[in-house]
Amino acid sequence: MDEVVAGLNDAQRAAVTSDADVLQVLAPPGSGKTKTLTARVAALLARGIKPWSIIVCTFTIKAAMEMSERIEAFVGKEAREKLRIGTFHRIALGYLRRNNEKAGLNSKVGVADMTDSIAILKRIIKENKYDLDPNDTAGKISRQKSKGIELEEYIQSLKKPTEQREFVETWREYQQALITSNLLDFDDILLRCVSLLRAHPDCVAGIDTVLVDEFQDTNGIQYQLMALFAQHANRITIVGDPDQCIYSWRSAEVKNLGMMREKWSSTITINLEENYRSTGAILHVAQQLIEQDEARPPKKLQATHEIGHRPVLRRLPTARDEAEWIATEIKRTQALTADLLEHSDFAILVRSAALSRSVEGALKKHHIPYRMVGGVKFYDRFEIKLILDYLRVINHTSHSEALGRIMNVPPRRIGEKTMDSLRDRAQKENRSLWSLLNKFTIHDSIGGLKVSSAAQNGLKQLVSLIRSCQKQLNSGNATIPELIEFVVKGIDLKTYLKAKYSDTCEGRLGNVDELLAQAAEVSSSFPVAIDEESVLTQESSDVVESPLTAFLADAALASATDVRNAEENVSASLVTISTIHAAKGLEWPAVFVPACYDGSIPHSRSENTDEERRLLYVAMTRAKGLLSLSCPIQDSHQQQTTLSSFISGSDVMECFADRGPNLRFSDVQALSRVIHRECPQERDVWSSSKTLERDQDDYWPTDGSVPEKLGEESGVSSEEYTSGFASVRTQMNSIMQSKHNLKEDRALKRQKVEQTKQQAVSDARAYQQQVSGQRDLVSFFQKPKAEKTSIASINTVQITTSTTMDALQGVSNQHASMTRVSNPSYTVRSQALLKKRRAEPPEAPYSFLSSSPTRPEDDQENKEVVDNKQGAMKAATTLHKTSMDVNKRTGKVLGMRRSLNGWPPGGKKN
DNA sequence: TCGGACCAGCTTTTT
DNA sequence: GCTGGTCCGA
Numbered sequence: 001m002d003e004v005v006a007g008l009n010d011a012q013r014a015a016v017t018s019d020a021d022v023l024q025v026l027a028p029p030g031s032g033k034t035k036t037l038t039a040r041v042a043a044l045l046a047r048g049i050k051p052w053s054i055i056v057c058t059f060t061i062k063a064a065m066e067m068s069e070r071i072e073a074f075v076g077k078e079a080r081e082k083l084r085i086g087t088f089h090r091i092a093l094g095y096l097r098r099n100n101e102k103a104g105l106n107s108k109v110g111v112a113d114m115t116d117s118i119a120i121l122k123r124i125i126k127e128n129k130y131d132l133d134p135n136d137t138a139g140k141i142s143r144q145k146s147k148g149i150e151l152e153e154y155i156q157s158l159k160k161p162t163e164q165r166e167f168v169e170t171w172r173e174y175q176q177a178l179i180t181s182n183l184l185d186f187d188d189i190l191l192r193c194v195s196l197l198r199a200h201p202d203c204v205a206g207i208d209t210v211l212v213d214e215f216q217d218t219n220g221i222q223y224q225l226m227a228l229f230a231q232h233a234n235r236i237t238i239v240g241d242p243d244q245c246i247y248s249w250r251s252a253e254v255k256n257l258g259m260m261r262e263k264w265s266s267t268i269t270i271n272l273e274e275n276y277r278s279t280g281a282i283l284h285v286a287q288q289l290i291e292q293d294e295a296r297p298p299k300k301l302q303a304t305h306e307i308g309h310r311p312v313l314r315r316l317p318t319a320r321d322e323a324e325w326i327a328t329e330i331k332r333t334q335a336l337t338a339d340l341l342e343h344s345d346f347a348i349l350v351r352s353a354a355l356s357r358s359v360e361g362a363l364k365k366h367h368i369p370y371r372m373v374g375g376v377k378f379y380d381r382f383e384i385k386l387i388l389d390y391l392r393v394i395n396h397t398s399h400s401e402a403l404g405r406i407m408n409v410p411p412r413r414i415g416e417k418t419m420d421s422l423r424d425r426a427q428k429e430n431r432s433l434w435s436l437l438n439k440f441t442i443h444d445s446i447g448g449l450k451v452s453s454a455a456q457n458g459l460k461q462l463v464s465l466i467r468s469c470q471k472q473l474n475s476g477n478a479t480i481p482e483l484i485e486f487v488v489k490g491i492d493l494k495t496y497l498k499a500k501y502s503d504t505c506e507g508r509l510g511n512v513d514e515l516l517a518q519a520a521e522v523s524s525s526f527p528v529a530i531d532e533e534s535v536l537t538q539e540s541s542d543v544v545e546s547p548l549t550a551f552l553a554d555a556a557l558a559s560a561t562d563v564r565n566a567e568e569n570v571s572a573s574l575v576t577i578s579t580i581h582a583a584k585g586l587e588w589p590a591v592f593v594p595a596c597y598d599g600s601i602p603h604s605r606s607e608n609t610d611e612e613r614r615l616l617y618v619a620m621t622r623a624k625g626l627l628s629l630s631c632p633i634q635d636s637h638q639q640q641t642t643l644s645s646f647i648s649g650s651d652v653m654e655c656f657a658d659r660g661p662n663l664r665f666s667d668v669q670a671l672s673r674v675i676h677r678e679c680p681q682e683r684d685v686w687s688s689s690k691t692l693e694r695d696q697d698d699y700w701p702t703d704g705s706v707p708e709k710l711g712e713e714s715g716v717s718s719e720e721y722t723s724g725f726a727s728v729r730t731q732m733n734s735i736m737q738s739k740h741n742l743k744e745d746r747a748l749k750r751q752k753v754e755q756t757k758q759q760a761v762s763d764a765r766a767y768q769q770q771v772s773g774q775r776d777l778v779s780f781f782q783k784p785k786a787e788k789t790s791i792a793s794i795n796t797v798q799i800t801t802s803t804t805m806d807a808l809q810g811v812s813n814q815h816a817s818m819t820r821v822s823n824p825s826y827t828v829r830s831q832a833l834l835k836k837r838r839a840e841p842p843e844a845p846y847s848f849l850s851s852s853p854t855r856p857e858d859d860q861e862n863k864e865v866v867d868n869k870q871g872a873m874k875a876a877t878t879l880h881k882t883s884m885d886v887n888k889r890t891g892k893v894l895g896m897r898r899s900l901n902g903w904p905p906g907g908k909k910n
Numbered sequence: 911t912c913g914g915a916c917c918a919g920c921t922t923t924t925t
Numbered sequence: 926g927c928t929g930g931t932c933c934g935a
Contacts, residue, residue, distance in 0.1 A: 059925075089925050114925085186925050250924060354921045357926075408912095415912045452911070557925065581923045603922055615923080916932080 004042045004074065008032075011272045016040045020268035023237045024215075024257065028301050029244065029286075029621035030277025030587070037213055037239050038067060041083070042074035044209055051075075051082035053208035055229050058087055059217050059247075061558055063585055067213065088222050089186060089557055091229075092193035096184075099203050103196040105184075108396050108549055111556035112183040114138070115385070116401050117174075123423075124173045130166040141171055145187035146219040146251035148194065151175060180432065181399050190221045197228040208233045214585070215240030219251040223259065234264065243290055243299070246581060246615050248608060273300045277587050279308025279674055282627050285655035286620040289646060293610050305674050309667065311620070311627040313647060313656035314697075315704030319595070319636040323362035325700060326592050329628065329660050330368060330575065333590060336663040336695060338680035338688045340672055343369055344573040347588040349580045349619045351601045356577045358636060359594060363575060373578035379555055383497060383508045384515055388555055390487045391480075394469045395548045397434035400426070404433065410496040412458025418451055425449055437463050465490045473548065480519040480551055488512060519551060580619045589675045591623035596631045597641035613646050625674040628660065633704040660697030 005013050012032055015025045016039045027033035037056075045051060056071075058064040064086050072080040084091055093111070100107050112120075121134040144154055151171050158164065178185060184192060197204055210230040212218065215238035218226065230236050238260065245254045253259075261267045275283055280303040287301055316322045330346050350356050356372055363370045378384060386409060392402040404423070408414040426433045440456065441463045451459070465487075472478040472486055488494070493512065497505045576588065593616070595601070602612035620627055635641050647653060661667060665682050672679035689695050700707050 061925085087925065189925085246923075249922075352922050354926095411913075413912070417911060454912090579923065605922060912935090914932105914934090916930100918928100918930085920926105920928090 001043065001046050004039050004046060008036070008039065009274055011270060011274070012036045012039070015270045015272070016043050018268060018270065020266070021233075021235045022260070022264040022267040024260065024267055024269045025237065025239045025272065026241060026269060026299075027239055027272040028241050028275065028299065029618070030275040031272035032276055033239050033241070033272070034067065034070065034213070034585070036272065037211060037237070038070040038074060040237055041071050041211065045075050045079060049208050050206075051079045052084065053206050054083050055091060055207060055210045056083060056085040056213070057091060057210070057222075057226065057229075058085070058213045061087055061090075063213060064090075066585075087557070088225060089189050092189050092225060093184075093553060093557070095193050095203055096189065096196060099196055099200065102200050102203070103192055105192070106182050108182060108546070110181075110183050110392065110396060110399065110549065111189065111553045112178060112181070112185045112401075113379075113556040114186075115380075116183065117185050119401050119405070120174055120177045121170065124170050124177070128166070128169065128173075130170060132166055132170060137167065137170055140167065141174065142187050143251050145191055146221055148191070148221045148224055150191060177400075181401060182396055183399070183401075187221070190225055194221060194224050194228060197225070197231070201228075201231055204229055205232055209235040209237065212236070212238045212240075214244075215257065216242050216245040216254055217247040217250075217252040218256050219253055220256075223253070223256045227263070236260075236264070243296070243614055244584065244618050246584065246611060246618055248611055249606075271299070274302045274304050276304050277624055278621060278627075279303070279305050279625055281308045281310050281655070282620065282623050282625075285311050285627075285652060286617055288652045288655060289613065289620065290617045292646065292649065292652075293613060295610070306670060308670060308674060309626060309661045310657040311623075311655060312629065312658070312660055313596075313653070314628060314630040314659060314700075315643075315702065316630060316632050316700050317704060317706045318634045319358045319632045320362070321700060322594050322630050322632040323358040324365075325630065325697075326359060326594060326628075327362040327366040327368060328699070329592070329697060330363075330590075331366060332660065332692060332695065332697065333626065333663065335688045335692045336685065337668045337671065338684040340668060340675075340677060340680050341589055342573040343575045345589040345675075346592070347576040347578060347583065347586075347590070347622065348592045348594065349578055349583050349622065350594060351580060351603055351615070353579050355595050355600065359577055363577075368575055369572060370575040370577055373576060373582050378511070378514070379558060381508070381511055383493065383511055386493075387484060387487060387512065387515060388552065390466075390469075390491070391483070391548065392552055393434070394466055394473060394483070394487075395546070395552060397466070398432045400433040403437075407462060408458070410491055410493075412461060413452070413454040414458045415455070418455045421449060421451070480548060481516045483548070484512075484516055484519055580615050583622055584618055587622050587624055589624045589671070590626035591619070591628070593619045593627075593629045594631075595635070596629045596644040596647060597635065598644055599641070600635075601644055601646070616644070616646055625671045626661070629656070631704075658702040662696060 001017075005016055008016060009032075012035070015023065015036050025033070025036060027036065041054065041056060044054060056064075056067060058067060068080060068083075068085050071083065071085070084094075086094075096103050096105060096109070097107075100109065117138050118134050121137050124130075125132050125134055125137070144150075149157070151168070154171070155161065155168055158168075178188065207229055210226055212226055217240075226236065226238075238257075240257065242254050242257065245252055248254070261269075278286075283301055283303045290296065291298075314322075314325060316325050326348060330343075333346075334341055334343075348356075348359050350359070353372075360370065360372065379388070386406065389402040389406045392399045393406060397403070400423075404419065407419060422436060423433060426436045429436070437459055440451070441460045469483060469486055469490070473483060478486070494509065497508050501508060576583075578586075580593075596616075598604075601616055602609050606612050620629075629647065631643050632641060642648075647656070665685055668685060669679050
């Protein structure tokens, strides 16, 4: 026990050793939250509580793994493996699997990831022609489920049963589709588990203690689940911080903290107050920020480190400059600290993943290695999803969504039409898509269902491939990696990827190898707790879950960036680019938060300003020693920005410096103390600083204007420089202007077209009154498709219109013409008519429309734009060269000045 | 009816 | 910069 509490402060120690049954530990950023929780687990074990009777719930897989590792360091691998550590979803799924009969589930039940859910909803909405957005609907369903509300209950809560008919129907069909495909969506995992544990409390009879990390992020259903896990012994420890609640959009309920205290009145609360992570200056600004929220109860946060550097708030002209600045600051910081900081010590935290692009560009340009966390996830990559879908079908052919996705990938000449008719038929006959396909391979046609012979061949190929895979699997001598390889060969993935992604195919094939490696690891990977425990506690363990089912469930739940990459990157030190959300719980010596403007943070789509503020708070408190916020004057869409309202207030504003720190040697020493590393030698700092072009953050003016003056001491006169710059600016401006004009012009044209179209419709209507009984003409013009067509096709339609008008007037066989006009696929564009059209140009009022959509003027303009751009590029290159030259010379001058000032101190330099 | 070419719009955060 | 939708030729 002594060893467990060694190195803990009083509050932490109290939390770790507390005898309280129900314990809330409120832990602000950097207060050793994870450390306390892991130590408490170790203390419980030391008290003789059996590892398999402890549940530790986290929110992310990453957090679960980190926790797992840390606990292992305390209690050893054996005990750790018996603990039940994992995300809520994974633990819940484990219970469902082991008690599948009690839960009324098929033993092979799979997990529907978000792609599946959205795909199902899309299909339902399309089929029924509902006026719903699939994404919104998914969110709405999920939000209800997160509160523990299922469909029937929701219907009852409606005032009128007819209310929201489309939504309710969609939900109903969605649930039905999940059942047909034998799937649970993310929320269902939790819901089903709640009902299981309610009906069969004995499933968790062996559980002694439940610990929950990041409790402020639990939603209603997770809270219920926690209570149910602990229903026998009622021993619960939670750790959390209301200030870091950033998941209320996922229905996280901060009020769960209060509810917990109400439900278990003996709840003891312990506040951790000392911060071991960040410098005083960083904490101060973070505190100023979070205190803007007046509804928040005041809370102490005590710095243990020295005051340190003032955080930076940097203004820059554009998003590009901002990215460039970050890259140069990273380089400058590294050089001025003589590599005290590695690349992996820097993080760039963005509000939304899309913002990373400009930063990535700049880092690439400066050859700074980086990794993006939370970008395109491994399991979201096309080739991985494809293989997984094949595996899903092989494992369980009723997975119709997956089957639908792989049916024509790689192309088997099975198009949308064929697929729709197959789905339709399957639904009518109330059978799975697969069984229908199966039938197709035996009989060449089924009851009047038409499928082209090419498509039929394709179907046969697919079915036989899946069948032979299943044979492999069932024979029992194929491992998952072997199965994957079999699939890859069977669909000739290599050739397909090469054809489809000629440029990125290498990397994609690499991803496939990656998947193979992960599949090989599946049995040994975390968490193994579930199997161990079922043996030890003699819970019903007669269900032997196939490794493939387990692998697929893992893949669906594993949204975290892939584990292996993280491992590989240990050797290569990489700068981290991450969303703020994904950065929660982590820390870095130096943190950059770009794009601090209104619309980004707080995000324009966000409805909860306080949560956005907490988000910025989380971002700031990731930093140990150096924190830099930045804000471009112009965002990436050339729009003016307003500095984030969170930091423009004077209380916060005055905490910031307006440019990067000077990083004198004393600063380096201070930094090394904060991050607990040995300080580099002064002479090393000096020599590494010489590699820099400039050793201060003084290239960009602090007011965010464009740098115009460079060192006048250098050979380049400032006029020369300024005029060069001005000319580039002028040219750039003229490019922007012409681009703008072009845009406006196009908009104008579109408007004209629109007007004429309406004119045409009303003309047609008038005409219709003349030609009684020819209703088709008007309905043709009113086709929504026609309304949506681009300029080009509108032109065609219009030409056709006037042509038809002509034809109608001239040709006696009116009926024939009308029939053609009424055909929505524009077959009126028959050769004969077009020829006639060419021979006799149409009359006004439609004549101007017949001009080509890319007018010669446009071409001319485009060319000018291109020419201008090239000219500007050239100028810019020259300019850049000049500025580099200036920089070099300035650098020299600065270097000289520095040595004149006696720095580095004599004697220390070799 | 299918597949390739092109264009538009989008982009909050995650299990 | 990627996806989804639309158009058009075969």
